[in-house]
Amino acid sequence: MSTQNALSLSGVTKNFGKAEIIRGVDLDIRENERHVIIGPNGAGKSTLFNLISGRMDVTAGEIKLFGNSISGMSPHKVNRMGLSRSFQVTNLFPNMTTLQNLKCALLWDMKHRYAFWKLVNRQHAVTEKAEQLMEQLNLVHRRDVPAGLLTYAEQRALEIGTTIGSGAKVLLLDEPTAGMSRTEADEVVELIRQVTRDCTLVMVEHDLGVVFNLADRISVLVYGEVIACDTPEAVRANAAVQEAYLGTEVH
Amino acid sequence: MLATNDVHAYYGKSHVLRGVTMNVQAGEIVSLVGRNGVGRSTLCKSVMGLVAPVGEVRFKDRPINGKQPHQIAHLGLGYVPEDRAIFPGLTVIENLELGVKKRGKFGRWTFEEIYKWFPRLRERATFPGEVLSGGEQQMLTMARTLMGDPQCIIVDEPTEGLAPKIVQEIADLLQQIAKEGIAVLLVEQKLSIAMKISNRVYVMGEGKVVFDGTPQELQDNPEVRKEWLEV
Amino acid sequence: MSTVQEERLAAQAGGGAQIWVRQLWPWVVAAILAILAPTVFSSGHDIHMLSSMGIMVVFALSYNMLLGNTGLLSFGHAVYFGLGAYIAMHALRYTNDAVLDGTGYGIPIELIPLIGGIAGLGFGIIFGAVSTRRAGVVFAMISLGIVGLVEASSLAFTGFFGGEAGLFGDREDVNSLFGIEYSRSISVYYLVVAWAFIAAVAMFVLRKTPLGWMANAVRDNPERAQFVGYNTQMVRFLQFCLSAFFAGIAGGLFVLVEEIVTDEAVGFLLSGEVLLAAYIGGIGFFLGPVIGAILVVYLESNLSAISDAWLLYFGVLFIGVVMFAPMGLVGIAFQQWMNFRSGGWRGTLLARGYCTAAALVALLGFICIVEMSYHYLRSWNPSQPMTLFITDVNVTTATPWLISIAIFAAGLGALLFHAKPMLRRAADTAGGQQ
């Protein structure tokens, strides 16, 4: 595993009016690692994702992707630099079919861009790759169903598919198992494990079972600050984490 | 006091609630716990009429599904939403005033009484809502709902993103409110708080209630905790 | 929505040749209809109407590239039509002068619409750059501002716009690529048809390109579109420019058909008209704006001769579509067709017929009331009998009013309180049996 930093945050701060949501986060995420951010609700995990992916502007601090600053960049530019994200609330093109959703995710990366002189359906490479993805996601039988009509778990899988489809080297997944039972969640985790074999994964997760199972390293975000960042075993043993996060759970 | 029977709800095309049955009695705190995205907030909104529910919702033994939110509020149901929803441009007094349902018609909660319970709000009375801190905004939202003299309040994640000290204050407040004979339906992420102050707990999963019982019973049931809650 | 359907149909069809047949037959039918239309509608007035329809079809389709495909509501699309028309008119006049002086060849008449298109594209780039930075209501208001700006300027800059009288040109003193004489309106009609086909096919194909897909994506979920790498502003801007190009082509055709262009061509009214046409037809379907455009031009040129109240009917029709059928006329037809195919009509045929009949009765009553009102309030001598459908009535007496109101009330009452509940019950029982 290389030790180059895929993503590095230094002194990242975000205020909403007077409220400080992110209070100076420093975080280095190595290339090809699976990094999970945990923390209680309202700790600012989703906000942190919004800052990294360019959906919101940072108040202070800097975010670097493979050494290049991306703070203040618009989402599509961040995406083109190799970072892609999923959303906590399913965020697809509801009127398009599964296949069409995946094709949309592939178009930019496969250099079709704003072309208006060629037909999408003639780009067999795109279709092929979308079919492959669909197989990986286990959605082949739902090929021509509009995304809005898929079941919740299928939508979540498609959401992950669109995220990896854009050829990103760094993936941000925001609670991919939210609202699922353990069995469903396990399937999704297996899917994530498969599709993130050669890229960097940053994930927000609530389900600690999933977290300890999947993560190379874990960061604990509490009240807008990273209070610990270490291997699962070390985090489990960390007294401050026990106190601030795990300590609030039932023993 | 408040009861739902096989309630379903949809957001657009996705089926969020898949048959929820639960009830809350006067003077007790009942917590809804479960992972993110299982539909706890949607349940609150369905009860309040902000999302159209399918199934039966009863309040004080009268069906209220299909009624408008303001009609439900007038029956004595109060709602403290997750995002707090204070009116940013209005002052604290004006925010509280909007909690009163009819001009000058106060019930158990007058301005004086509210200030006694929430001394911080007295200090901030003429400040616009948007400059309050997160904890103060949460207090204001709860106070504003109390101004409407509800017999039952639905509190959605009141401690989200707040410092531990304020979380404790809010937990104490909820207990005091319940002592006043008000039914409290609490959505809470922090299991320890929910376990400490609730009389009963519902665990939700996949849009349904998958466990109901006292905090002690949940404590003694590791399978449910493992399958539907964290750790 | 329709893209999904088309995809699915294509998927069902299977083999390559079959797909082509399935995709091509509507175009062939349309071409045959367009070519044969002048044999049925052969008067000068009719041919002019058919030409106007062709122009409006192109214009409405170009409008729907914005509203239907990209979700941009514009109140000023006539700007690109009109400015295209003015530039095309200047090109026509230049050609007229060149031919009359014998100094040159000028621009072949067949290519003048293209000049209009390029002009539309140019102005699309200019105005699109400022307006497509935003979507939604802000975009709508900017489009409103731009059309106001251009319409007001058209009266200020008389040199270019020709003031209130407008600009004239003629299609006699021109050259043709194919040596065709365009002084006859029938030849111009076929030129319009040819251009309309080229433009329509181009716009249809555009929907299936990466840009067309992403336009839909940006309409449905701009945020997700950004997170798959697309600049939403750029997508909107490109769609806008292309749409302005086709609007300009329509403007160029307009110049050839009318041989005059005035400030109305860049104004609010025409902008509103194309919006009405596209929306009434149905913005979710490629065919929608085509049907809408044909309907609007037909009503405009024929209903206006029959009834003074045609604009009122038009407005009421529009409000009706907005309130009760947001998917437009083609949308309703498509919905019913799908319903019919999936067997949804079984057992409800009678109730459906009843609903339609009740609605028609109400419509009849409504028309009677409106027509009598117009006669009563607008004619010099209201007591003079007026012809209402088949009978002559005197609107200064109470009887025809009472009868009309009774027809209207009976139709509406039957529809709302009897036919619709009946249809719902019938649908429920039919659905229950399945």
Next chain:
Amino acid sequence: MLETIVFSLLNGLLYGMLLFMLSSGLTLIFGMMGVLNFAHASFYMLGAYFAYTMGLYTGFWVALFLAPILVGALGALVERWGLRHVHQHGHVPELLFTFGLAYVIEELVRLFYGTIPMDYRMPDSLNFPLFSLFGTNYPAFRVFVLVIAVLMFIGLFILLKKTRAGLIIQGSLSRPDMVSALGHNVPQVFMWVFAFGTALAALGGVVGGIHFVTEPGMAFMMGPIVFVVVVLGGLGSIPGALIASMIIGILQTFVLSVDFSIAHIGLWFGYAVPPDHFFATLFYLDSTRIAPVLPFLILVLTLIFRPRGIMGKREA
């Protein structure tokens, strides 16, 4: 010169006040319901026509009160049976609905009154010169219009800031869902605001119909300019609408009354633009011809550079 300036200022103030009467109602409706009501100026027109018709029977003073009430009631009906129904489909159909409504109202006015202007005049009791400036009389009616507009502004301000109804309206501007969860009937509040807004427009019409001309094109004349005012002032902001009305009113009056072109600037520096210059038409363009362009230019520039307007809190 001073005379021109003073009179332009007075007339601009008057025009601005009339604009304010129209735009205050629209900005309330827009700010609260997010509806860009295309038919707003049509209600202004209805105010003028209703007042004219009633005035024939009751005299001007009664019509001054009755016409706005009647139009307001009509507005309530439109909201209750039209807009509310369309609301669930989203903003675009709402916009289209009011667009169609404007169409239909204009046609109905043509149907009932014809296309020629009405003989709608000021009452005799206001038809006298109030004072004279530079030897020119200033009519009492214009001052009366100013007074009405000022009273309206004060009334609106008190209503919004000092009453409970105003509190509910302000709350609904930001969080209608929460206002309803607190027990206030928000759909009904919307209806009242819509009715109230249209009544204000009608009041503008009652006096505007006299000041300008009462004819079926009057709504179309005013419609776009009202949008300009609302956008420039900032959505939902009454003080913003007032300031924007004044700016537009005075600016347009000035441009109309001053004979000026860009070529004049050159003359100040001793340079005369040659008439055969490529941009000569632009340089010699009379300011009176620019006047109609101005509001739209302001609209576009505002939306591009400051979509919040002067006083608005949020973007359109």
